[in-house]
Amino acid sequence: MLLVVACSGGDESSSSTSTTAQGNDTNINDNSGDAERGDTPASFADGLPSGAGEDFPIAIPEGWLIDIHGRAGLTMSGSVQVLYALDEYDTIVGFYDEWTADQPDDYVRSEADTSVLFLLASPIHTINISNDYEERGNRYTILQVNAAGN
Numbered sequence: 069m070l071l072v073v074a075c076s077g078g079d080e081s082s083s084s085t086s087t088t089a090q091g092n093d094t095n096i097n098d099n100s101g102d103a104e105r106g107d108t109p110a111s112f113a114d115g116l117p118s119g120a121g122e123d124f125p126i127a128i129p130e131g132w133l134i135d136i137h138g139r140a141g142l143t144m145s146g147s148v149q150v151l152y153a154l155d156e157y158d159t160i161v162g163f164y165d166e167w168t169a170d171q172p173d174d175y176v177r178s179e180a181d182t183s184v185l186f187l188l189a190s191p192i193h194t195i196n197i198s199n200d201y202e203e204r205g206n207r208y209t210i211l212q213v214n215a216a217g218n
Contacts, residue, residue: 119148125215126193129163131156133208146215151208157199160209164195192216 118138120128124146132150137143152160161184168175168186175186175193182200187193194214201210 117148117150118143119145120213121145124148126195126213127163127167128211128213129160132211134203136210148211148213150211151201151203152211154199154207154209157197157209160197160211164197168195 116122116124117128117132117135119142120126126148128148128150129152132152134151136149136151137147164184164186165177168177171188173188173190175188175195178185178187183196183198185197186195192214193216194212196212197209198212199207199209201208
């Protein structure tokens with residue numbers, strides 16, 4: 069991760085963190101409040117997050133902003149953690165409602181106030197979507213996917 073601090077004229081200064089999202093640089097302003105698509109400059113190119121190789125058994129929707137495992141340098145396969153804009157929660161849940169319905173195995177769906185969990189018992193696969201994730205003063209939708217045996 070690269071931390072860039074820029075100073076402008078006078079006593080004002082700002083800092084931003086540059087991370088890699090789907091192979092492209094994305095700047096997230098640490099003090100921007102809720103991170104919504106219109107507030108966060110981002111590039112939404114195609115790509116796979118860290119932990120999801122070409123044979124990853126669970127689809128990962130495009131448009132994620134931050135690859136948490138990739139940013140931390142983790143290369144474990146079978147586990148993905150990515151952040152989306154806060155307002156993408158319903159879109160991501162809808163994506164997995166459709167995706168799991170099209171799978172040959174039955175996923176069990178459970179819902180709480182701020183999250184939805186999809187679970188497949190054998191092999192064990194979990195898909196957890198939450199709209200209550202905060203990082204550096206920004207709020208996001210987080211997607212956590214674990215695929216046993218990958």
